[in-house]
Amino acid sequence: MEPVMMILIVGCVVIGGLLASLGAHLLPVGGAPAAMGTATGIATGTVQIMLGAVMTGLFTAASVATFTDSLLLVSLSGAVGATVMMCVVMFMANIVYAFGCGIVPISGRVDVDPITKEPQAPYRTPQTDGHGVPNVVYVSGAIGGFLAGFAGALMYYALLNYAHFSAGLAAIVALSIFVANAILAAYNIRGTIEGFHDPKFKRLPKALISSFAVSLLCGIVVVLAATILGGAL
């Protein structure tokens, strides 16, 4: 394998890992409190949301990769798949909260919505941390889903076309590296986050450094494996 290809694979894996970490910080993760309607976001952990988003993204990316060689097209199709999945989940969560529990979508971290300038504090139930998925969180979650899907599809494309893995192997390895990065980001978040307006978002650089190191090592492992096998996949 030529050195250019090696650098390309490692580069794609590292960029994918960094985007995965950034995406995890943008998604609205509510955790167990959200299941009781006492925190903003989707009622599950970071890993489950990220895994769902990237798997949907990989499905669309893999379908598109069967008839095109364009890196941008494959990556963007993965991103769109993940975004659609995230948007549907957030929308359904809102429907369940609003019509099932009778609570309005309200941010718990800011008093005024940074995008629509709607007041938030008067509608917040005392002693809770917000409910549902309000506007700013929805936008943040859609961007997070886009980045997560893009990251997964980018890694998939690099493994499929540069490292010449078979489709199944490329998908599962891309998923594994993505998951490792997403979990490091999840530990940085410590449970719940609302999106880019959350104070915890400022911790992002620490997760990016960790993600960079881990995905660099994983990229080197993948390149070594691909070089040793030499297209025997």
Next chain:
Amino acid sequence: MTVTPAVIEEEEPTKKGLSFKFPPEETEMGLIAGIIGAVIVIFTGLPAVIKGVGLLLVLLWGMDSVRKTSKYGLGTGVPSIGVLATGYGVVGALMGLAVAEYGRVGQLYPAVLVGVIVMGAIGLVSGIFANGEKFIAMKIPRLERAMMELGMAGTLAILLECSILTGSLSFAAVVDNVMTTGLIALLFIFNCFAMLHPYNACLGPDERRERTRMCAVEISGLICVLLGLAMIGLGTSPYGILDGVSLVVFGAIVWVVFFRMFIKACMDECYATVGTGLIKTIE
């Protein structure tokens, strides 16, 4: 001021007959499972049942590491660390399978352990980053070691499952039988559940290590049944169909024994059970 007499009655002796103390301590468990798992991985010509025993030990080791880490409270739920272990396992298995042909003697593949060692190193690095004061600062005691163990256990588990399903560890065979058939996705989920589910299900103030381990062994038994069925379907074993059938029987026996033991332990140790009528009570 009256003192409630219930405080005195709390000192009850622990119930006997339901302990499952193999091996008693976490470090010993890691050493035993690691060494036995590594030996069984190398000898791919062994019957599936022995590989199943190795898989059971390795998954138990992984579950122990998950428990050790998660009891300090991760903030993201127990599943995250189990998924992390499996994610590392797949990358490590890829590395191990890539170098498997080097130093191969017949059915012996000693080079696959390179993948285990590499993944141990990556796990250690990620543990240092996750626990380091300057980085994510999780402040969990011995997280570095636990993440290293998780990477190694995950890799060994994936390699053992590949070895059960294909009967060898040559990359071409694994790609044909495990990757293209899509079984790798099932292996991913199996491993995740065997490692994360026991502690996730049993956690709480009254969590007991032996009871959690019963749950882990029970899930490993179920995995053996499913792997045995997949083996029969693939027909790759050098010992014919009997190999797969024996693995199914072994898994079923393990599952029945440990499921009974687990339910019994739960019923005995809880304050009271209220039957819903859905599950027949054992007593």
